[in-house]
Amino acid sequence: MEELFQVGSITQTHGIKGEVKVFPLTDDISRFKNMKNLLLDGGKDGYINLDVENARPQKNLVILKFKGIDNINDIEKYKGKGLYVTKDNRVELKDDEYFIADLIGCDVFTDENPDVKFGTISDVMETGANDVYEISLENGENVLIPAIKDCILKVDIEGRRVDVHLLKGLMD
Incomplete structure (x- = not known):
């Protein structure tokens, strides 16, 4: 399997339309606005490929909405699970910046x-x-x-x- 990098974890749901609050594991939470695709640790179901529909900051968290997940019941079971990107999908860094x-x-x-x-x-x-x-x-x-x-x-x-x-x- 390709090397994965954790960028955050789902802390809880937000509202009833499938949005989640994510604790970011990055020094710049605005990077979530440019993320198009994330992998969710689905436990025994393996990694679930998710397309990001919307991302917005809220204090020290990020509110994420995934395409196709429109109900709280579809995402609630993933509270506490990690969100990952592949090496190819990591954000571009400036000179003298390193992961x-x-x-x-x-x-x-x-x-x-x-x-x-x-x-x-x-x-x-x-x-x-x-x-x-x-x-x-x-x-x-x-x-x-x-x-x-x-x-x-x-x-x-x-x-x-x-x-x-x-x-x-x-x-x-």
Whole structure:
């Protein structure tokens, strides 16, 4: 099966005409307006292909309406289920933007020792001002590196490699 990426999960129904409230797993909920097709985790029924008819933000959630689902009874059973996109259907990113799922697992190298693996990105924390990459070191310890231009020198998603500069005090 093709690799899938979760973009949200259905929290509850909205009204009686088949709309749902979705908790988005993206930093920009306006991206849902451009999503045409989503895959719903149907549990034992497998993934259900859904065409998005309408999407609108509501506070920190998104209200979605799917084509062909016009009744609360048709969608209610999917509360708590995830919504996914295929890799081909992910939104286009700007330069120097990366999907968290693509960053996790990348090998990290420093500018001081570019031929020796420093660690692996194990998590990305979204702090508001900038993301922070959690690097699992070879010795089992973890280091946090801010995702700013002074620290992140080069990201090669295809090559699964991130080159970083360690600011003074980071490893003390």
